[in-house]
Amino acid sequence: MENNNEGNKEEPLLYIHQPNFQKPARKMQDSFLSEDVAEIVQKENIVPQEVKQKQSFTIPPLGSENMIEVEQEISDETQEEIKKPVSAADYFRRNTGTSSRKSWNLTPVKSFRDMSIPEKLQYLSGFPSSQQPYSCEFITENQRYSGTLSKYEPDRIIVKSSQGDTNAVDVKDLQAIRIMI
Incomplete structure (x- = not known):
């Protein structure tokens, strides 16, 4: 019987006449050079020329x-x-102690509350079509509009309410935008 420590095991018989297959040798990598x-x-082997x-x-x-x-x-x-x-x-x-980890240069994301109104509108208009947009409350001086941002243009937005009505709101009239949960 073969030694199981070497990783060689007898496999089940699959054919009436068994072909003699060459099994590949398994080797682990011991060292490398880059x-x-x-x-x-x-640098370690450098010896001054005078000495x-x-x-x-x-x-x-x-x-x-x-x-x-x-x-x-x-x-x-x-x-x-x-x-x-x-x-x-x-x-x-040797390299884990001397070199620092790679940085991915990720910038921290602002919370929605800390964003300005143009940043909030840009964020709300950037959802992919596969994701449902957030329902928000758009607050102006005279009125509050609740619904999702349907279209964003630099001077106005179109808000679609949950009933299907659309309202056009000027961006300069917006005072606040809140996400409704």
């Missing part, structure tokens, strides 16, 4: 008390060749 990561790795890295160690000879000291200079070419691969987890750990 331009940002390459720049960060290069050369030296690797030193001492070897005690077996029969004597004197120590032999060996110094080996590592050239810039070999330093560039020694680049450690960056795993995906390390990349995200």
Whole structure:
């Protein structure tokens, strides 16, 4: 029987004569390299040209008390060749702390009460045809009109009441607009 930990399970027999299908190997991504990561790795590996890295160690000879000291200079070419691969987890750990989250540049929406009359009319006229418009109360100095905004022009509006009557109101005469709930 096959090991279930590897993800290989016996599938049900579907044909009388079973074809020998090649099953794809499942592999997870261990590491990746992007331009940002390459720049960060290069910044980490930058060594000033004046200072050369030296690797030193001492070897005690077996029969004597004197120590032999060996110094080996590592050239810039070999330093560039020694680049450690960056795993995906390390990349995200490093970048979540340093970079801020992306901003969507969303502007806060004013409440209907805080809008001016032209802004309210623009808002009420901007509903899509699939959405039912809000029933409002349009207040002038002499009269109150209740209904929905049917048509908006720069100098006048047409209000359709719930009975089907239409009333034309000048925009300059409007004092307030309230949404009726």
